[in-house]
Amino acid sequence: MDSLRLIVLFSFSCILLASLSIAQPDFLYQSCRNTENNYTANSTFQKNLDSLLSSLASNTQIDYGYYNFSAGQIGPDQVHAIALCRGDILLNECRGCVSNSVRKILQVCPNQKEAIGIYDFCILRYSNRSSFGVLDEEFIxxxxxxxxxxxxxxxxxxxxxxxxxxxxxxxxxxxxxxxxxxxxxxxxxxxxxxxxxxxxxxxxxxxxxxxxxxxxxxxxxxxxxxxxxxxxxxxxxxxxxxxxxxxxxxxxxxxxxxxxxxxxxxxxxxxxx
Known part of the structure; x- marks a missing residue:
């Protein structure tokens, strides 16, 4: 019985350490924008957002540090996302930073239709409005x-x-x-x-x-x-x-x-x- 208890405790410790090891670092800064226009759980917007962020985190085709994706049909449920890596970092650092950002942004801005998260090596932002080619003078x-x-x-x-x-x-x-x-x-x-x-x-x-x-x-x-x-x-x-x-x-x-x-x-x- 004692040996079984030790095995259970050891297994629990391993699971806890594993979960801590994959925890994402805090953003240097984040902003959950447009807080009066949140999305609801299991909505079309959330499904598009989850799909879009998953595509960002798993993409291995882009090797120049700039991601600009959209998901969903044109309308209020369409989601646009941009990720930009610092121009001097290595490819694996860029992809790691984007992957951390994708996971962290949903933790700090769980229901917002607009959000931005800033790490030292990359910036991630998503919105229900396209910002492609648009000079953003609001956020600072x-x-x-x-x-x-x-x-x-x-x-x-x-x-x-x-x-x-x-x-x-x-x-x-x-x-x-x-x-x-x-x-x-x-x-x-x-x-x-x-x-x-x-x-x-x-x-x-x-x-x-x-x-x-x-x-x-x-x-x-x-x-x-x-x-x-x-x-x-x-x-x-x-x-x-x-x-x-x-x-x-x-x-x-x-x-x-x-x-x-x-x-x-x-x-x-x-x-x-």
């Missing part, structure tokens, strides 16, 4: 480092130059990828930046989206972002991030852009928060 979220740059004006000027250069590079991308990374020196420190647009945007809409995003650094949140050594602004159609340490995957191209380290006599650069 901010995060920033609380540490101020030593020389705010110098830092802000360098950040402006960097984002302007990256904005142009991203907007000139293809219908599969509008993404750019780079760095800019600001005195003895280096600013690293990353920008990306939904690739279905036109070049002009991508440029406008990123320009508006950069303006938020000055206008948002009573000026709390301007002069900070790091920040991230995510909008529905594009996003921008900057730090004083390398946070994106360094390729051969980006490695060639890295500046030489400061001399031993120079004061230490601002470290990672």
């Amino acid at each position: 979220v901010y995060t920033w480092n609380t540490e101020n740059a030593s020389h705010v004006n110098l830092f802000s000027q360098a950040l402006g130059n960097l984002t302007s250069r990256l904005r142009t590079a991203a907007a000139s991308g293809t219908s599969l990828l509008k993404f750019a990374t780079g760095n800019q020196t600001a005195g003895i420190i280096t600013i690293f930046g990353l920008v990306q647009c939904m690739p279905d945007l036109s070049a002009q809409d991508c440029d406008d989206c990123l320009a508006g995003t950069f303006q938020q650094i000055r206008s948002c949140c009573d000026g709390q972002i301007e002069g900070k050594i790091g920040g991230r602004i995510v909008r529905g159609s594009c996003y921008l991030r900057f730090e004083t340490y390398p946070f994106y995957r360094v390729t051969a191209a980006t490695l060639a852009q890295l500046p030489l380290p400061p001399s031993p006599e120079a004061p230490p650069a601002a470290g990672r928060p």
Whole structure:
């Protein structure tokens, strides 16, 4: 009897550990939009949504990090979904992030007809409205480092130059990828930046989206972002991030852009928060 009890307890522990190991990480941010227009259980909308998200999670044909699917007939029960992976990550990281997003979004937004979930490596959104090729100016979220740059004006000027250069590079991308990374020196420190647009945007809409995003650094949140050594602004159609340490995957191209380290006599650069 004791041995049977031990077997049962061991089996239960294995099941519990397995369930914990496959738990999805929390989003950095999520928004359950259009909360006044929820769908009901077992409705046509839910069936279309489940089918669509399942297709996203299991897709192995797309290898460029951008998913844009629809399910259902045209009408109020049709569902549209977009998943966008960060342009510097590996294919398996992208697919893993999308798979986690698909499972997590239904946990945090269980009955909403519109939702968006943001991880560091990918963004997932679904809606009963198509957003293909549409510049979304409604959704926006901010995060920033609380540490101020030593020389705010110098830092802000360098950040402006960097984002302007990256904005142009991203907007000139293809219908599969509008993404750019780079760095800019600001005195003895280096600013690293990353920008990306939904690739279905036109070049002009991508440029406008990123320009508006950069303006938020000055206008948002009573000026709390301007002069900070790091920040991230995510909008529905594009996003921008900057730090004083390398946070994106360094390729051969980006490695060639890295500046030489400061001399031993120079004061230490601002470290990672």
